[in-house]
Amino acid sequence: MISRLDLRGTALSDLDNRRLREVLPRADFDVADALEVVLPICHAVRGRGAAAVREFGERFDGVVPDRLRVPAEVSAAALESLDPQVRAALEESIRRARLVHADQMPAEHVTDVAPGGRVGQRWIPVERVGLYVPGGLAVYPSSVVMNVVPAQEAGVRSLAVASPPQRDNTGVFTGYPHPTVLAACELLGVDEVYAVGGAQAVAMFAYGAREPGVGADGATLDNAGEVVCEPVDLVTGPGNVYVASAKRALRGVIGIDAEAGPTEIAVLADDSADPQHVAADLISQAEHDTLAASVLVTDSVALAEGVETALAERVALTKHHERVTAALSGRQSAIVLVDDLDAGQRVVDAYGAEHLEIQTRDAAQRARAVRNAGAIFVGASTPVSLGDYSAGSNHVLPTSGTAAFSSGLSVHAFLRSVQVIDYTAEALAAVGPGVVALSHAEDLPAHGEAILARTEGGTR
Incomplete structure (x- = not known):
C-alpha cells in the first residue's frame, strides 16, 4: 500500500537540500x-x-x-x-x-x-x-x-x-x-x-x-x-x-x-513511537485528497513494519478508504528508512513538510533543531489533527517544500510594516556631510543637494 524508500548507507551530507528533495517523495503538482x-x-x-x-x-x-x-x-x-x-x-x-x-x-x-x-x-x-x-x-x-x-x-x-x-x-x-x-x-x-x-x-x-x-x-x-x-x-x-x-x-x-498545494504530513519517529498512532496520523492526512502526501521517516525497521501492518488494518475500516488508498500508494507517500535520527532530521529539513510530527524519545529537543516546517507537532500526544481544529495554531500552512522560505498564516500576513523617520534640523546637519558624500559616490548629486538646501541654504 505504501512504498519504502531506503536511504540507509546514503551519504546524505553530500547532498544539498535541493538534490535531496529530488530523491524524496512528492506529488506531481504544477x-x-x-x-x-x-x-x-x-x-x-x-x-x-x-x-x-x-x-x-x-x-x-x-x-x-x-x-x-x-x-x-x-x-x-x-x-x-x-x-x-x-x-x-x-x-x-x-x-x-x-x-x-x-x-x-x-x-x-x-x-x-x-x-x-x-x-x-x-x-x-x-x-x-x-x-x-x-x-x-x-x-x-x-x-x-x-x-x-x-x-x-x-x-x-x-x-x-x-x-x-x-x-x-x-x-x-x-x-x-x-x-x-x-x-x-x-x-x-x-x-x-x-x-x-x-x-x-x-x-x-x-x-x-x-x-x-x-x-x-x-x-x-x-x-x-x-x-x-x-x-x-x-x-x-x-x-x-x-x-x-x-x-x-x-x-x-x-x-x-x-x-x-496538496496537504502533507511527515513523521520523524524512532522505535519508541506507537505504530498505531503513526498509522492513524498518516491516514488522517491521506483522507483529504488522492494527492495528499503521508511520509514516515524512521531509523527503525521494526516501526516501519508495524506501521505497514497498522495501515493495512486501519485503511480498510476508514470511511474514505478509496481516497486514502490512492494517496498512500501514490508517489508522494512513502516510509523512508535512514541510518539514524540525525540523518532523519536532515531528511525532514530537506522535505520541509507542511505538518511535521516528531515522535522520538527526545522530541522536544529535535523540534527545536528543525529548520524547515510549516508547523511542528511535538510528542505522541500532539497529532496533526489537533492543529487542524483546536490547538490554537493555524492550519493554513506552506506546502510542497515552500516552508524553506515561507510561513503559515498569522496576523503578520495581514499587516504592513511602515517606517516613520523623524529628524530635527540639528540631527540632519550632523549626518548631512555623509549623505552628500554617498550621493556623489553613487553619481546622484541631487540627493545631496536636497540635504544642502536645508543645511546650508543652497546647492553646490
Whole structure:
C-alpha cells in the first residue's frame, strides 16, 4: 500500500537540500500547468464581472445560486440549525485561535539612532481582504476560523469570504456554500460571504464584480451595473491547483499568502513511537485528497513494519478508504528508512513538510533543531489533527517544500510594516556631510543637494 524508500548507507551530507528533495517523495503538482485554464477565467471575470462568475460556477460547480452574495437570513439559518456539539467545538476553536493570534501582534517601537534622529516602526493592517475557504471533497468550517481570526486580530476592517456553492445542498441552502461553513462565518461576525469557488473567486476578489447594466443605447453591458463585490487588497486561504494558479497569476494585482498545494504530513519517529498512532496520523492526512502526501521517516525497521501492518488494518475500516488508498500508494507517500535520527532530521529539513510530527524519545529537543516546517507537532500526544481544529495554531500552512522560505498564516500576513523617520534640523546637519558624500559616490548629486538646501541654504 505504501512504498519504502531506503536511504540507509546514503551519504546524505553530500547532498544539498535541493538534490535531496529530488530523491524524496512528492506529488506531481504544477501550478504553472494550470495557468492555461486559469488565465482565460481571470480575463473573463475582469471583463464581464458577475455574469462570468455565474457561468463558471455553473460549469465547474454544477449550480448557480440565486445571489452570489449569500443573504443574511441564509447564514443566520445555518447557525440556527448547527449541531450544538459542533457549535461548541467551533466556539472553542475560535477562543483558542484568538488567544494565540492576539499574542502574535508585533509591538510598535521607536529607535533613537542619534540625538534628534528617530526611526519608528508601525504596523498597519491591510484595508480589505478576501478569504478563500475550499469546499470540494470535504467541508472546511475550520478554514473559516483559520482565515478570519488572524485577520480580525490584525485589525482588518473589511473581510469577505468566498466558498464554492454546493450542488447537494437542499432547501434554503440550495446553491450556497455548505451550511456549516456559513454557520462558522456567522459565529465570527462575517456578513460578506460569496457562493463562488475556484479561480473565479480569486479573480472576483482581485478585480471586483458588477452585475450586467444597460448602456446609453439600451444594450446590455456586462460588468456595468450594481456592484456585487468590491476588489480586495489581499487574498488568503488554501484551495486546489486552480485556486493556487489564480493566486500566482494575479499576484501584483492582489497580495497573496501562499500557493498552497496538496496537504502533507511527515513523521520523524524512532522505535519508541506507537505504530498505531503513526498509522492513524498518516491516514488522517491521506483522507483529504488522492494527492495528499503521508511520509514516515524512521531509523527503525521494526516501526516501519508495524506501521505497514497498522495501515493495512486501519485503511480498510476508514470511511474514505478509496481516497486514502490512492494517496498512500501514490508517489508522494512513502516510509523512508535512514541510518539514524540525525540523518532523519536532515531528511525532514530537506522535505520541509507542511505538518511535521516528531515522535522520538527526545522530541522536544529535535523540534527545536528543525529548520524547515510549516508547523511542528511535538510528542505522541500532539497529532496533526489537533492543529487542524483546536490547538490554537493555524492550519493554513506552506506546502510542497515552500516552508524553506515561507510561513503559515498569522496576523503578520495581514499587516504592513511602515517606517516613520523623524529628524530635527540639528540631527540632519550632523549626518548631512555623509549623505552628500554617498550621493556623489553613487553619481546622484541631487540627493545631496536636497540635504544642502536645508543645511546650508543652497546647492553646490
